[in-house]
Amino acid sequence: MDVTVIAETSGDRLHPVTAQLVGAVVSIGGTPTVLCAGGMGAAEAASISGVAKVISVVGDCFGTFDGGAWAEALNAVTGGDVIIAAASSTGREIAATMAAMRGIPIIQDATNLAPGISVTRPIYSGKAIETSTVTTPCAITLRANAFDAAGGGGSAEVSTVNQSADVAVAVREAIAKASERLDVAEANIIISGGRGMGDPANFSYLNEIADIIGAAVGASRAAVDTWEEIPHDMQVGQTGKTVTPSLYIAVGISGAIQHLAGMRTSKYIVAINKDPDAPIFGVADYGIVATWEDALPALKVELGKL
Numbered sequence: 001m002d003v004t005v006i007a008e009t010s011g012d013r014l015h016p017v018t019a020q021l022v023g024a025v026v027s028i029g030g031t032p033t034v035l036c037a038g039g040m041g042a043a044e045a046a047s048i049s050g051v052a053k054v055i056s057v058v059g060d061c062f063g064t065f066d067g068g069a070w071a072e073a074l075n076a077v078t079g080g081d082v083i084i085a086a087a088s089s090t091g092r093e094i095a096a097t098m099a100a101m102r103g104i105p106i107i108q109d110a111t112n113l114a115p116g117i118s119v120t121r122p123i124y125s126g127k128a129i130e131t132s133t134v135t136t137p138c139a140i141t142l143r144a145n146a147f148d149a150a151g152g153g154g155s156a157e158v159s160t161v162n163q164s165a166d167v168a169v170a171v172r173e174a175i176a177k178a179s180e181r182l183d184v185a186e187a188n189i190i191i192s193g194g195r196g197m198g199d200p201a202n203f204s205y206l207n208e209i210a211d212i213i214g215a216a217v218g219a220s221r222a223a224v225d226t227w228e229e230i231p232h233d234m235q236v237g238q239t240g241k242t243v244t245p246s247l248y249i250a251v252g253i254s255g256a257i258q259h260l261a262g263m264r265t266s267k268y269i270v271a272i273n274k275d276p277d278a279p280i281f282g283v284a285d286y287g288i289v290a291t292w293e294d295a296l297p298a299l300k301v302e303l304g305k306l
């Protein structure tokens with residue numbers, strides 16, 4: 001039985017629970033292939049005893065966690081009968097999204113596996129224990145510390161696959177999460193552009209989106225200072241306007257402290273920037289690491305569907 005194990009990571013290291021996932025798979029006679037999102041922990045995964053193969057899945061989407069984008073990228077390289085992940089917040093989200101994409105059942109938070117496949121898990125907040133038999137294909141998440149970890153000493157082959165997920169997936173998630181928080185009674189939205197827009201004419205992309213969602217268009221000081229076409233009354237920041245909208249979308253804005261001073265109290269902040277290290281991501285609730293040229297057309301399409 002071929003089993004895909006989604007590696008759990010902590011920072012850019014492999015989390016010890018991954019060896020427990022492998023141990024559980026081997027205990028029911030499975031052959032584990034470990035997928036390492038963003039290539040994180042691939043070498044460590046290869047050294048776990050019993051691992052048949054490690055696939056290091058790299059791509060633009062792995063800069064920040066986005067369940068939909070990660071699942072789409074991992075799903076494209078997943079084979080086998082069973083998907084196994086840790087029952088952590090990220091593992092649950094990725095496994096559930098992959099299961100939905102494949103139209104297969106998922107069992108969350110298993111505490112025991114037996115050949116067959118028999119799955120035991122707590123139900124009713126742990127007041128009862130359920131054991132059921134599942135048919136493959138299926139996805140199962142496993143509770144940490146409930147399974148014996150596989151040992152070290154393995155030497156599995158590591159291959160690398162570049163699997164950039166569609167930026168539209170990240171954009172869809174951003175919109176869904178923003179909508180969750182937006183209160184119609186205070187539907188104030190601002191979409192601001194910075195020097196990263198490259199040319200004042202490109203603010204037309206922001207205007208189009210603003211028209212769809214009823215937003216105002218703002219700008220950074222660098223944008224208003226650089227281009228006379230962008231009026232100073234659009235400037236947000238320490239020497240511009242202080243705003244507190246429900247949703248603030250920063251596009252091509254680095255996130256200098258003087259800009260943050262004017263918008264960091266926004267209820268919900270979405271940042272689109274091609275630089276994953278841009279400071280704006282430090283205050284963003286949702287960050288999309290992409291050029292605006294990629295992200296804004298996808299955002300417009302998705303908003304048009306609402």
Ligand SMILES: Cc1cc2nc3c(=O)[nH]c(=O)nc-3n(C[C@H](O)[C@H](O)[C@H](O)COP(=O)(O)OP(=O)(O)OC[C@H]3O[C@@H](n4cnc5c(N)ncnc54)[C@H](O)[C@@H]3O)c2cc1C
Pocket residue numbers: 193194195196197219220221222223235236237238239240241251252253254255256257258259262272273274275278290291292293
């Ligand atoms: C006293 C003082 C007061 C100030 N007051 C303000 C203020 O009120 N408001 C304000 O905004 N600033 C203010 N500033 C200026 C501030 O320090 C920054 O210089 C300014 O905010 C930078 O603007 P920016 O992020 O648009 O430009 P940049 O710093 O040039 O950043 C551009 C960003 O765009 C990204 N980018 C480039 N191309 C693309 C692409 N194709 N797609 C996506 N991303 C891309 C880059 O990665 C970069 O992060 C003040 C400064 C001082 C000293």
